Amino acid sequence: xxxxxxxxxxxxxxxxxLKLDRKPIKKNSSVTVRPDTNSQICTTEMDTEGxxxxxxxxxxxxxxxxxxxxxxxxxxxxxxxxxxxxxxATIPAxxxxxxxxxxxYLHFLSYRLRDNRGERNGIINISVRxxxxxxxxxxxxxxxxxxxxxxxxxxxxxxxxxxxxxxxVWYGSxxxxxx
Amino acid sequence: xxxxxxxVRGGKDAVGGALPRPTEPNAKNDxxxxxxxxxxxxxxxxxxxxxxxxxxxxxxxxxxxxVTSKSDPMVVVYLKKNDGKLEELGRTEVILNNLNPVWIQxxxxxxxxxxxxNLIFRVYDVDTQYHNVPVKTLNLRDxxxxxxxxxxxxxxxxxxxxxxxxxxxxxxxxxxxRNFGTLTVHAEETIASRSAVEIKFRCAHLDNKDLFSKSDxxxxxxxxxxxxxxxxxxxxxxxxxxLNPTWKPLCLSMQQFGSKDTPLVIECFDFNSDxxxxxxxxxxxxxADLEKLFKEKSxxxxxxxxxxxxxxxxxxxxxxxxxxxEKEQFSFVDYISSGFELNFMVAVDFTGSNGDPRKxxxxxxxxxxxxxxxxxxxxxxxxxxxxxxxxDKSFPAWGFGGRTANGTVSHCFNLNGNASESEVVGVEGxxxxxxxxxxxxxLSGPTLFGQVVNRxxxxxxxxxxxxxxxxxxxxxxxxxxxxxxxxxxxxxxxxSNLPLSILIVGVGNADFKQMEILDADNGQRLESSTGxxxxxxxxxxxxxxxxxxxxxxxxxxxxxxxxxxxxxxxRSMDIKPLTFNAAAQASTA
Numbered sequence: 209x210x211x212x213x214x215x216x217x218x219x220x221x222x223x224x225x226l227k228l229d230r231k232p233i234k235k236n237s238s239v240t241v242r243p244d245t246n247s248q249i250c251t252t253e254m255d256t257e258g259x260x261x262x263x264x265x266x267x268x269x270x271x272x273x274x275x276x277x278x279x280x281x282x283x284x285x286x287x288x289x290x291x292x293x294x295x296x297a298t299i300p301a302x303x304x305x306x307x308x309x310x311x312x313y314l315h316f317l318s319y320r321l322r323d324n325r326g327e328r329n330g331i332i333n334i335s336v337r338x339x340x341x342x343x344x345x346x347x348x349x350x351x352x353x354x355x356x357x358x359x360x361x362x363x364x365x366x367x368x369x370x371x372x373x374x375x376x377v378w379y380g381s382x383x384x385x386x387x
Numbered sequence: 388x389x390x391x392x393x394x395v396r397g398g399k400d401a402v403g404g405a406l407p408r409p410t411e412p413n414a415k416n417d418x419x420x421x422x423x424x425x426x427x428x429x430x431x432x433x434x435x436x437x438x439x440x441x442x443x444x445x446x447x448x449x450x451x452x453x454v455t456s457k458s459d460p461m462v463v464v465y466l467k468k469n470d471g472k473l474e475e476l477g478r479t480e481v482i483l484n485n486l487n488p489v490w491i492q493x494x495x496x497x498x499x500x501x502x503x504x505n506l507i508f509r510v511y512d513v514d515t516q517y518h519n520v521p522v523k524t525l526n527l528r529d530x531x532x533x534x535x536x537x538x539x540x541x542x543x544x545x546x547x548x549x550x551x552x553x554x555x556x557x558x559x560x561x562x563x564x565r566n567f568g569t570l571t572v573h574a575e576e577t578i579a580s581r582s583a584v585e586i587k588f589r590c591a592h593l594d595n596k597d598l599f600s601k602s603d604x605x606x607x608x609x610x611x612x613x614x615x616x617x618x619x620x621x622x623x624x625x626x627x628x629x630l631n632p633t634w635k636p637l638c639l640s641m642q643q644f645g646s647k648d649t650p651l652v653i654e655c656f657d658f659n660s661d662x663x664x665x666x667x668x669x670x671x672x673x674x675a676d677l678e679k680l681f682k683e684k685s686x687x688x689x690x691x692x693x694x695x696x697x698x699x700x701x702x703x704x705x706x707x708x709x710x711x712x713e714k715e716q717f718s719f720v721d722y723i724s725s726g727f728e729l730n731f732m733v734a735v736d737f738t739g740s741n742g743d744p745r746k747x748x749x750x751x752x753x754x755x756x757x758x759x760x761x762x763x764x765x766x767x768x769x770x771x772x773x774x775x776x777x778x779d780k781s782f783p784a785w786g787f788g789g790r791t792a793n794g795t796v797s798h799c800f801n802l803n804g805n806a807s808e809s810e811v812v813g814v815e816g817x818x819x820x821x822x823x824x825x826x827x828x829x830l831s832g833p834t835l836f837g838q839v840v841n842r843x844x845x846x847x848x849x850x851x852x853x854x855x856x857x858x859x860x861x862x863x864x865x866x867x868x869x870x871x872x873x874x875x876x877x878x879x880x881x882x883s884n885l886p887l888s889i890l891i892v893g894v895g896n897a898d899f900k901q902m903e904i905l906d907a908d909n910g911q912r913l914e915s916s917t918g919x920x921x922x923x924x925x926x927x928x929x930x931x932x933x934x935x936x937x938x939x940x941x942x943x944x945x946x947x948x949x950x951x952x953x954x955x956x957x958r959s960m961d962i963k964p965l966t967f968n969a970a971a972q973a974s975t976a
Contacts, residue, residue, distance in 0.1 A: 257633045297918060308848035309885070314960060316884045318912070318920035331912070331920055 212274035215339040216304075220252050222263040223283055223321070225330040226294050232260035233294065236286040239332070241268055243276040244298075254286065260330075272338075277301055281332055283321060295321025295329040304336040312340045438718055439577040440544075441493040444479055446510060446555075448568035449486040452531045457484045458512035460533060461522065462570070464494045467505035467537075476506075478522045481513045486568070492522070495577065496540060498720065501946035503771050504540035508570055510555065532558060534567035540574075541775035547966075549574045549724045576720050584644075584674060587636040587710035588623065591686065592703045594630075596657040596665045601628045603658040604667060610643070611650045611671075620644065620651075625658040636710060639674075647675040653706065655689060666691070668702045681711035717964050719950040722957060725964035727856045729776035729953070731769070732846070733817055734839040735762055735802065736865040737789030737824070738832040741895070744825045750866050750895050751825055761894035761931050763818060765864045768942040769890065770814035773860060783809040783846065784817050787839050789828040796831045799838040833870035836863055837878040840889065844882035851886070855962050858886045858953050866895040872904070873916055879905065880915035884922040888952045890945045893930040902928040923955065 220239045227233065235256050242249040250270055255262035272279070278301055283294040297319035304315045315336045323329040444462045452458050461481045465473040477494035496504070511530040534555030543551045555567035588606055596602045605625045609617035620643040626632035644651060650671050656664040668689025672680070680687060686705035693700050742749030750761055759767060774780055784802040791800050801809040802820040804827060811820045843861040850857045869875055879889070891906075893899040906928040907913055913921040927948055929941050957963075 263635075299919075300917070303919065308845045308852075310852040313851060316922045316959065318922055320914055320918040320920055322918070 213271045214274075214341070216270045216272045216279070217267060217337045217339060218250075218270060218279075219267045219335045220264045220281075221333040221335060222258070222261065222265070223330055223332045224261055226260045226262070226283060226285070226321075227329055228285060228287070228292060228294060233285050234259055237262045237294065238284055238286070239264060240282045240284065241270060242280055243270065243272050244278045244280060245273050245276045247271070247273055247276075272301070281319070281334065283330070283332060293324060295323050295332075297321050297332055299336075305338060311338055313337065438498050438720055440496050440498045440540075440574045440720070441577050442496055442543075443490065443493045443573045443575065444508070444570060445487075445489040445573075446568055446570045447487045448566065449488070449510065449555075450512075450533050450565070450567060451486055452512045452533065453484075453514075457486050458531075458533060459483050459514075459517070460485065460488050461511050461513050461525070461530075462490060462494075463509045463511065463527065464496075465507040465509070466496075467507055473507060478525075480522055481517045481525075493575075496574075498540060498544065498574075500541075500719065500950045501772060501943040503775075505537065506540055507535065507537045508553070508572065509535045510570060534570070536570045536572075538572070539775060541772075543572055543574045544720055545723055545776055547724065547726065549720075574720075576718060581641075581715050581717060581721070583638055583640040583714045583716045584678075585636050585638045585710065585712050585714055586677060586681075586708060587633070589631075589633040589707045589709050590655060591631045591705050591707065593632075593655065593689075594667050594702060594704055596667060601630050602667060603627045604629065604632050604655050605658055605664075606634065607654045607656060608637075608639075608644075609652045609654070610645055611652060617652050633709065638714075640716060644674055647678075648673050655704070655706075668704050670706060677708050678711050680706075681708040715963075716958070719954055721964045722856075722953070723776060725856075725966045727858065727953075727957075727964065728778050729773050729949070730782075730850075730857055730859045731773040731777050731862070732783045732785075732843050732859060733766060733770070733802075733862045734785045734787055734799075734836070734843075734864070735766075735821060735824075736834065736863075736867065737786045737828055737830050738834050738865075738867060739788075739830045740832070740834075740867045740897075741830055744830070751830070753822055753825065762821065762864050765862065765892045765894065765931065765942060766817055766821070767814060768940060769860075769862050769892075769946065770817060772946055774814055780813050781810045782812075782817060783843075784811050784820050785809060785839055785842065786824055786828060787836065788830070788832050788834055789824070790831040791828050798835045799842050800828070834865060834867045835871055835874060836865075836869065837871065837874040839863065840875065840878035840882055843887060843889070844878070844885055847882070847885045847887040855886070855960070856965060858956065859888070860949065861887065861889045863889065863891045864894060865891065866893070867897050868899070868901055872901060875905065876913050877915040877917070879926060880913050880919050880921045883913070883925050886956055887925055888949060889926045890949075891926060891928040892942065892945070893928065894932075896932070899928070899930050902930075923952075923959075925952065 218241055220241070223237070223239070225232070226237060236254050238254045239252045240249055248270055250268035252264045252266040252268065255264055270279070279299050280296060281299060282296045284291050285294050299317065299319060303317060309315075317336060318331055318333045320328055321330045321332055442464065446460065449458055449460055459481050462479045464476045464478070466476050467473055476496055478492070479490035479494065480492040482488040482490060496506070498504075510533040511527060512533050513525060513530050515525065515529050517525060535558060536553030536555050538551055538553060543549055550571055550573040552569050552571045554569055557565065557567060590604065593602055593604055603625050605623050607619055607622040609619045611617045621637060621639065623634040623637060626634060650673050652669060652671050654669040655667040657667055658664055668691055670687055670689050672687065686707045689702045689704045689706065690699040691702060741751045744751040744753065746752060752760055754760065770782070785799050786802050787798045787800070788796065789800060790796050802817070802824045803809070803811050804820070804823060811817050840861070843859060847859040891902060893902060904911075905913065905926045907921070907924045907926065912924070927945050929945050931941055
């Protein structure tokens with residue numbers, strides 16, 4: 209992991225009401241995710257059965273560079289004429305970073321997709337979680353190791369905030385970094 | 388007569404096996420619930436039972452009122468209704484000669500989150516013959532009164548171990564110098580099983596029943612009953628024009644399918660918009676059989692009952708199980724009794740359209756004879772229910788649209804007049820702060836909720852840093868139409884993936900049509916100005932004047948949805964009750 213970049217876990221869950229040329233798409237849609245710095249692209253598998261309401265439930269892992277301000281999610285469809293873009297959504301980093309929500313929170317987010325003419329074309333549903341960097345692992349259990357501080361609480365490894373040990377040190381120091 | 392067109396799209400929806408996706412509005416997936424049954428109850432004026440509880444009792448140091456032996460105690464449980472009348476809910480058995488009895492017989496109570504359920508427990512020493520006499524027929528006037536205790540049902544449910552010990556008092560609450568002893572009440576959910584299975588079905592080679600296109604298949608699953616015949620428990624959505632369909636995963640709770648060995652009838656129909664769906668094929672399998680199909684990755688053929696006596700025609704069409712997984716589903720009571728809390732917050736409309744509070748027509752008029760105005764009613768009705776689920780009873784209370792002491796109009800000022808602390812204690816605290824604010828804040832405008840929603844979202848988000856067992860409920864009471872609908876939508880969308888529900892009560896006579904857009908019950912998810920879409924439907928709106936006949940109050944209708952919203956958040960975030968490990972071990976002991 210490069211210095212000053214954070215790891216992002218994005219689960220591409222599903223999409224709704226996808227159309228090409230005003231008609232619902234039949235199959236073979238997939239999703240690409242990349243930060244606005246275009247440093248890395250991740251793609252899901254193709255959904256062959258859901259048609260205009262595909263489900264992927266696929267987790268992608270992305271390195272988000274420090275100066276990146278957003279990620280772009282694009283739904284594509286493989287047709288007999290080639291791969292066509294169904295719609296795109298831009299997700300500002302502020303939607304899953306900062307604010308009052310602790311790091312490591314699993315954000316369920318949904319966005320309006322727009323096609324290349326700027327018209328609305330469906331919705332994309334994802335979940336995003338920033339992985340807490342290894343050096344600060346003492347305050348969180350988002351990594352797979354079951355290290356626990358203090359008294360045992362919920363048997364829930366997904367959730368990074370399960371230990372009430374006061375204000376996590378990393379949260380404040382993270383805030384000082386600006387994208 | 389209404390529209391003459393049936394809602395075909397509605398007819399194609401899946402029923403009964405809904406999966407709790409975080410993006411699905413109103414996805415209620417509690418084991419005891421079924422949408423169809425719920426509608427049935429509502430139409431008939433009764434309320435869908437959220438969950439059935441069984442109360443068990445023990446007592447210590449009861450009065451000894453028998454001369455040559457000890458008292459023979461029995462407990463009678465009453466529900467105190469709104470009009471003060473007592474309705475008997477049940478009785479325990481009589482225990483011989485014991486001042487520290489542990490009764491076996493339990494009393495069932497329907498737990499209804501949206502109501503304050505006042506329970507009264509009376510302990511009697513049974514002096515008359517009770518051998519072989521049904522306890523119900525014992526005449527209480529012939530027995531001796533040993534003591535009385537009372538509490539609200541939610542007080543028991545929010546305790547760890549769901550047990551509450553009450554000090555018994557004399558009739559009419561007089562303690563006097565006598566020590567009446569104590570009574571311990573313990574609540575257990577009747578629904579013991581928390582198992583559920585998530586199954587993804589697929590079919591291949593189905594027969595074509597449509598003339599000019601292919602079949603539009605859906606599955607209907609029924610449970611067989613002992614008397615013969617079967618009861619449908621769920622159906623999948625319709626997949627158009629496809630003889631090899633895959634449906635969205637179904638989630639079935641053990642309540643629905645009985646046991647893993649109970650035979651289930653699975654029928655595949657071709658959907659027709661005129662309602663005459665044609666049976667493509669059927670088969671009978673239990674949940675255990677379906678699990679086997681999944682493991683072996685094999686299919687099973689449908690058959691069609693033939694007109695010839697017991698000959699069944701085996702079809703080419705097959706059913707496959709592409710996914711099968713067992714899950715545990717915790718109930719609302721599981722979470723609450725393990726330490727989860729509902730935190731109440733309230734925001735009051737201080738815009739000028741309410742009218743000058745000094746005038747009796749004003750919605751903010753405080754009646755000298757004590758009759759509550761609409762604002763006070765809404766605060767009391769919601770607050771009185773939720774306060775039991777809030778551990779410290781410390782509620783943030785805000786006003787919006789008013790001109791405060793420093794001369795500026797604020798859209799989120801503390802009702803208690805304090806510059807830094809927004810919290811007040813108890814429902815009485817909110818009422819006092821409200822009355823006080825009416826004297827010190829001038830009504831102004833415009834009507835904007837955005838800041839209050841943002842503030843509530845901040846509080847909900849901040850709590851996540853230390854724990855995840857708090858769920859927040861914001862009550863907004865307003866008389867009017869929003870000035871900036873988009874600002875409010877933006878705030879609501881930003882808050883939609885947090886542990887927060889927003890209840891909006893509309894008072895007065897305004898046309899609240901715009902508010903119904905926020906409620907998103909028509910399926911349209913809220914969209915912010917930046918293109919983000921609400922993750923869940925966290926808003927509910929109801930106009931106060933919609934008083935329905937019958938006993939349900941408008942506000943109770945709002946509250947009924949809360950446990951479902953709470954559960955859908957917890958399940959989607961995979962948050963389990965705090966002590967479920969310990970509880971699971973205890974229940975198997």
